[in-house]
Amino acid sequence: MPKSRLFTPGPTFVPEAALSAMSRQAMHHRTPEFRRILAEVLAGLKEVFVTRNEVLLLSSSGTGAMEAAVVNLVPRGGKAVVLDSGKFAGRWRILCETFGIRAVRYELPWGAAFEPARVAALLREHADAAAVFATLMETSTGVGHDIAGISRAVKENGEALFVVDGISGVGAMECRTDEWGIDVLAVGSQKALMTPPGLAFLAVSPAAWRRIEANPKRPAFYFDLLAYREALSGGDTPYTPAIPLVLALAESLKTIRARGMEAIWAKTRLLAAAFRAGIEALGLKLAAARPADGMTAVFLPEGIDGKTFLDRLEKRFGIKLAGGQGPWKGKIFRMAHFGLIDELDVLATLTAVELLLLEFGITVKPGAAVAAGIQCIAESGRS
Amino acid sequence: MPKSRLFTPGPTFVPEAALSAMSRQAMHHRTPEFRRILAEVLAGLKEVFVTRNEVLLLSSSGTGAMEAAVVNLVPRGGKAVVLDSGKFAGRWRILCETFGIRAVRYELPWGAAFEPARVAALLREHADAAAVFATLMETSTGVGHDIAGISRAVKENGEALFVVDGISGVGAMECRTDEWGIDVLAVGSQKALMTPPGLAFLAVSPAAWRRIEANPKRPAFYFDLLAYREALSGGDTPYTPAIPLVLALAESLKTIRARGMEAIWAKTRLLAAAFRAGIEALGLKLAAARPADGMTAVFLPEGIDGKTFLDRLEKRFGIKLAGGQGPWKGKIFRMAHFGLIDELDVLATLTAVELLLLEFGITVKPGAAVAAGIQCIAESGRS
Numbered sequence: 070m071p072k073s074r075l076f077t078p079g080p081t082f083v084p085e086a087a088l089s090a091m092s093r094q095a096m097h098h099r100t101p102e103f104r105r106i107l108a109e110v111l112a113g114l115k116e117v118f119v120t121r122n123e124v125l126l127l128s129s130s131g132t133g134a135m136e137a138a139v140v141n142l143v144p145r146g147g148k149a150v151v152l153d154s155g156k157f158a159g160r161w162r163i164l165c166e167t168f169g170i171r172a173v174r175y176e177l178p179w180g181a182a183f184e185p186a187r188v189a190a191l192l193r194e195h196a197d198a199a200a201v202f203a204t205l206m207e208t209s210t211g212v213g214h215d216i217a218g219i220s221r222a223v224k225e226n227g228e229a230l231f232v233v234d235g236i237s238g239v240g241a242m243e244c245r246t247d248e249w250g251i252d253v254l255a256v257g258s259q260k261a262l263m264t265p266p267g268l269a270f271l272a273v274s275p276a277a278w279r280r281i282e283a284n285p286k287r288p289a290f291y292f293d294l295l296a297y298r299e300a301l302s303g304g305d306t307p308y309t310p311a312i313p314l315v316l317a318l319a320e321s322l323k324t325i326r327a328r329g330m331e332a333i334w335a336k337t338r339l340l341a342a343a344f345r346a347g348i349e350a351l352g353l354k355l356a357a358a359r360p361a362d363g364m365t366a367v368f369l370p371e372g373i374d375g376k377t378f379l380d381r382l383e384k385r386f387g388i389k390l391a392g393g394q395g396p397w398k399g400k401i402f403r404m405a406h407f408g409l410i411d412e413l414d415v416l417a418t419l420t421a422v423e424l425l426l427l428e429f430g431i432t433v434k435p436g437a438a439v440a441a442g443i444q445c446i447a448e449s450g451r452s
Numbered sequence: 453m454p455k456s457r458l459f460t461p462g463p464t465f466v467p468e469a470a471l472s473a474m475s476r477q478a479m480h481h482r483t484p485e486f487r488r489i490l491a492e493v494l495a496g497l498k499e500v501f502v503t504r505n506e507v508l509l510l511s512s513s514g515t516g517a518m519e520a521a522v523v524n525l526v527p528r529g530g531k532a533v534v535l536d537s538g539k540f541a542g543r544w545r546i547l548c549e550t551f552g553i554r555a556v557r558y559e560l561p562w563g564a565a566f567e568p569a570r571v572a573a574l575l576r577e578h579a580d581a582a583a584v585f586a587t588l589m590e591t592s593t594g595v596g597h598d599i600a601g602i603s604r605a606v607k608e609n610g611e612a613l614f615v616v617d618g619i620s621g622v623g624a625m626e627c628r629t630d631e632w633g634i635d636v637l638a639v640g641s642q643k644a645l646m647t648p649p650g651l652a653f654l655a656v657s658p659a660a661w662r663r664i665e666a667n668p669k670r671p672a673f674y675f676d677l678l679a680y681r682e683a684l685s686g687g688d689t690p691y692t693p694a695i696p697l698v699l700a701l702a703e704s705l706k707t708i709r710a711r712g713m714e715a716i717w718a719k720t721r722l723l724a725a726a727f728r729a730g731i732e733a734l735g736l737k738l739a740a741a742r743p744a745d746g747m748t749a750v751f752l753p754e755g756i757d758g759k760t761f762l763d764r765l766e767k768r769f770g771i772k773l774a775g776g777q778g779p780w781k782g783k784i785f786r787m788a789h790f791g792l793i794d795e796l797d798v799l800a801t802l803t804a805v806e807l808l809l810l811e812f813g814i815t816v817k818p819g820a821a822v823a824a825g826i827q828c829i830a831e832s833g834r835s
Contacts, residue, residue, distance in 0.1 A: 080695065094458075097458060129674060309640075
């Protein structure tokens with residue numbers, strides 16, 4: 070077995086201190102010690118989300134946080150605008166349909182980016198929409214959507230709340246919850262927060278709380294956000310939380326806060342730029358019309374099967390990238406630029422991709438990818 | 453700080469091997485290795501639950517599994533019988549109400565045990581009830597309900613499915629899912645399974661699956677059991693699972709399977725008997741009319757505040773027991789008899805309780821509690 074290089078857009082590597090924290094013998098959660106750690110974690114998350122809104126911690130995957138946003142905010146029979154392009158954006162639509170909410174879709178082909186002007190037009194047409202559901206970084210396509218612009222379109226066209234799936238982007242790439250006017254932000258633990266999967270978070274604005282309070286028949290118990298808010302007022306969670314994951318997150322957040330969000334966003338941007346410079350030097354095509362900082366999705370050359378390529382990459386070098394989903398199954402690979410992944414990881418991955426392409430009989434200039442990546446990083450170092 | 457002795461009925465101490473498993477660097481879940489571990493875990497859980505029914509793994513607290521049972525089995529507008537006595541049984545009722553299900557209550561005061569004959573009568577009166585919701589071990593009162601007897605009453609009186617909250621009892625005390633006719637069994641990770649909180653499990657009978665399939669409008673996405681079954685057919689979970697907790701569970705299950713369920717049930721029964729012998733020797737009163745094997749709840753003498761007593765117990769000896777909830781807040785203490793807790797822990801706790809009672813000015817014969825407990829254990833060793 071080669072060494073493991075887990076570079077998928079989640080789960081991602083976890084810092085040693087966070088791993089160690091999980092191996093600590095069990096503690097009870099209704100204790101001053103755990104309450105102190107939980108409070109510290111929630112304060113840290115506010116810093117990462119750049120928000121003064123209340124932050125809630127759920128013991129579930131990110132999908133649970135998405136469900137919580139849908140069922141708490143929009144009553145059965147209500148209407149919502151869903152920005153639907155890619156596997157995860159599509160989940161907003163399915164959630165709406167599951168809970169009897171009419172989803173007005175702004176649908177685009179995979180890889181495309183939503184235009185704020187079209188969101189505005191849709192809201193003028195559907196003034197009764199209770200919420201707009203969007204995605205910061207669409208992990209299935211690598212698109213980074215214009216959340217600031219879309220939010221302005223939402224705010225200028227009625228009373229709809231703006232809800233963003235930031236599960237995999239937040240903590241990696243710029244996301245200013247309050248400044249951008251995000252009413253509900255959903256985030257997952259196993260991405261840029263460098264914590265194992267099993268926790269999800271929601272930052273909820275005062276306007277969103279008012280809407281939740283005015284929705285007494287919300288079909289929610291485990292995901293009833295008012296129960297979380299009430300428990301939080303006593304420093305607790307309403308149900309037993311996944312304690313070791315909270316302890317791990319406390320450690321990862323120390324690393325993140327020490328670094329600062331601006332510095333982390335800049336580093337993510339640099340890794341993305343370097344990786345893309347290398348990918349373009351190889352003549353490969355990016356999958357996203359508007360690539361996110363937090364990851365890159367790349368089309369493989371015609372005739373190379375994605376599974377075969379990624380299996381060989383892992384077998385030879387332990388590099389685990391993600392493949393394509395849905396219509397892009399077998400056609401793309403996806404690499405994260407967040408968490409513990411650094412410049413050398415990006416350059417090493419470019420090197421490995423280049424080597425494999427050569428072995429698959431694709432004509433590339435040896436060293437071209439890493440040269441382009443190095444140049445990009447060096448330029449940034451000089452400036 | 454004294455050493456930690458966490459003896460609450462969950463969370464409970466976790467074996468060293470399970471703790472170590474969590475500190476392993478992150479792995480991806482869509483891999484042959486994780487699928488192998490998940491399959492091993494599900495096979496182990498079937499052994500613990502004594503079932504051939506399909507077992508599903510959710511990343512949530514036990515409450516999530518309860519919600520999943522309710523929303524998948526009973527359609528909005530349907531009817532269910534709820535055996536309601538204690539905080540956790542009451543959760544079945546609240547879940548039904550939340551999701552628009554009419555809950556016919558068989559309500560008893562805290563500490564009482566349900567009678568199968570009355571369940572039968574209720575079902576004859578409500579032949580249209582889709583399900584009966586019951587509790588194996590009511591953690592708020594320490595009652596162990598007659599699940600085998602209640603199940604017979606259910607099966608002999610109509611078509612209602614029998615659903616049991618076994619969150620804290622299963623794995624500690626006898627529970628024969630298939631033999632007893634439990635259609636849906638909900639279990640949590642942080643109790644007798646000796647794993648941290650954050651995972652929940654459901655064992656689902658063929659009859660329950662048919663009911664779920666016939667309930668197309670179930671308000672469930674994160675807890676949609678058909679999605680779990682479909683993912684499971686490919687060895688997966690539908691959403692990213694709490695990976696480190698699954699790795700921990702795999703280790704804890706090795707310990708449990710090596711021991712065997714009959715042996716574990718017998719040990720739990722012995723610990724309960726020894727603890728109760730000691731408690732009775734102190735002149736204290738059990739809270740449960742039908743005490744569960746998995747834990748004991750005890751009334752404190754009049755005039756001793758529960759919080760003060762438990763705080764001193766923890767400060768002096770690191771023994772953490774649980775206090776009372778709801779109407780019994782400040783009036784009882786609760787000790788688990790499962791997991792890593794052994795005979796010496798039970799005897800030490802009796803000793804500490806006795807010592808504190810003396811210090812609080814209660815007249816007890818020094819050594820009486822531990823003497824009664826020892827005698828009980830020694831008798832069992834001789835037989």
